[in-house]
Amino acid sequence: MSSITDISLAPSGETKIQWVARNMPLLAAIARDFQKYRPFEGMKVTLSVHLEAKTAWLCRVMAMGGAEMYVTGSNPLSTQDDVAAALAAGGIEVFAHHGATDAQYAEDIRAALRCGPNIIIDDGGDLVEMIHEEFPELIPNVYGACEETTTGILRDKARARAGKLRFPVVMVNEADCKHLFDNRYGTGQSVWDGINRTTNLIVAGKYVVVAGYGWCGRGVAMRAKGLGAKVIVTEIDPVKAIEAHMDGFRVMPMSEAAPLGDFFVTVTGCRDVITMEHINSMHDGAILSNAGHFNVEIAMDALEKAAIAKYEARHNIAGYRLENGRTVFVLAEGRLVNLASGDGHPAEIMDMSFAIQALSAKYLAETRGMTAPDVIPVPRETDIATAKKKLETLGISIDALTPEQLDYLGL
16 A cells, blocks of 8 residues: 555646656657557566656556556655655555655665565666565566666676676666766756756856766756856766866866865765865855765765754755854755756656666566576667657657668678
């Protein structure tokens, strides 16, 4: 039985779901196919993704394909209670609460797993981690999992290297139709949407420090530049550092960037990217935010202990007064700023990402028992088919190779 905050919120959530559904034509096309062929008939699917309207539409599309859905969030502050209520009102089992404590969040994940899923759709690796550690007796039922994020893939690869991964995991994040668009354009827009709506401050003319220059960092830096910011990038990878330099950004260590920055955005997938040593050198009023999956990129525990005072400066902004007399501000408790302070990626972007998710889950259903436990790529034909369908929805046509060109290229 579902465990949500308030079922009476369902009408508000339903309005949100209907809005994104009309702007996600790829998933709509997949839904029509799923209704016809029912690829998940008789199967249980447990999903842990940021529980907002676009995720809810994915859940409904999976249910149209015959899946018995068990749904939870992947971050306590990104769950939207009205969307969770709308899903529950429609008959899907939901276990999610906005602002859940760590204990409640973990219990929601357990509740979603207790069904004994055949397929797992994960965002950050919490489902895969918990089923291995707490519910190993359920693993024989699992055909495989799909992982949405860089962070989750890193966790799954570590488990695979240790010989402790017991079913295949499809690397959804590595598909071109996911990371080239979701991570770059989706993160770039949604991060600044979250920061701007939360702070109501101008970005133009200010120093923005972006920690990490992967696809997400590229997007955040690009959009900051478009808003008129002076962008600094910090990196540990020499190749990415050169890329950032040639893209026109200043590159330096965080120790040098910390005194300069007005806005900080961490997007690395690692921990302690901004430490108390860095924070103590920041100017009064510096604003810290995180766009990585877990709230460990900013050393929040150390900041909580070091601050001589903490107060709510504005909704979702905590002010921390330091011993040196300066105050720094942290958005959304250091959690994912684009979801904890906003609505996440635009619907059209998540249309591609969730199309890859749905089709990867279908692949696991079709190949169950045929794939060894490992971290595996999305089939290339799935990526190409998704891109072609996306072009159709955009009204864009492209050239095709002629027989003579195919022959010339040896294809």
